[in-house]
Amino acid sequence: MTIDDRLLVVIAGPTAVGKTSTAIALAQHFNTEIISADSRQFFREMSIGTAAPSMQELSLVKHHLVHHLSILDGYNVSRFETDALALMESLFHQHSVIIMVGGSGLYINAVCHGIDELPDPDPEIRRQLKEIFTTQGIAALQQELTLLDPEYAEKVDMSNPARLLRALEICRATGISYSTLRTNKPRHRNFRILKLGLELPRDVLYQRINNRVDAMMMAGLRDEALSLYPCRHLNALNTVGYKELFDYCEGLTSLDHAVEKIKIHSRRYAKRQLTWFKKDSEYTWFKPDEIDQIKIKVLA
């Protein structure tokens, strides 16, 4: 089997654009399976709020990497890359086309182009750095980074604590500067990749987002969030649709206000996704209902 016999079709796009049903239609047509690239649908406790595929949808096409983790499990892009590649290796034995669908751009990139091998985060180092951040502010992080990795300090967004924390945690853990470890070397993949983006006019997309949030509430999102409230500090739950309802649990907002916030935050999330995917010129863009055109593109 050569590289030409293996094709990964990536279906990306903003939240609520209609990725799931398009992917299912495509997978049925090519009689193949779907790998999810959605950093929140991994978690089985989060079903309603992540708009995970329904039981009915799951029964139509075999899905992978959906609900395969607990929110208690630690997970990250690198592990996703490993898991997805291993999965594809086995799936390609039976299928020449595999569908990957999701909205997590970083995760999709990791599978398509690889991600540098860096040590897993050390909880203790991370804790120490966070403490510095909370007690001494971002300036302390900026200073240390300038000292340990002046090259990265030059180009990183120095006002973004997440970036600084991550770089420092690597510097501290390895004793080497983060930028020297960040080679950004493209990985060789033994399959072809076709990137398809789904989009809709902004006002239509926003209407779909609003409607879907209402539908989630009807489906019991409030109770799902309430049941996860004790775990609210887990990273997996730092997620649109949950954190707003945690505020409601704590009496910080009304339910209506929380729902309104979910809609707003979902729209902003969609915009960030579009910014991410749009700058990648490898994507060909379609409307979610242009199934026939998409099929032709895949066969081309």
Add this chain to the structure above:
RNA sequence: GGCGUCGUAGCUCAGCUGGUAGAGCAGAGGACUGAAAAUCCUUGUGUCACUGGUUCAAUUCCAGUCGAUGCCA
């Protein structure tokens, strides 16, 4: 009907004793290598309700009109 308060950016509102206006949110754009549905950056000209008046100059003072709201009848 009388008296009072209010009418400023899509929304909520700031604008001290007159020199044509500014925040938050929304919206828009962008960044992004193990937190990524995360995290962060940039971005505010609008008949200051309308019509007159006073003034060198009015969003700001005065009168009237319209609208909103409260109290009294």
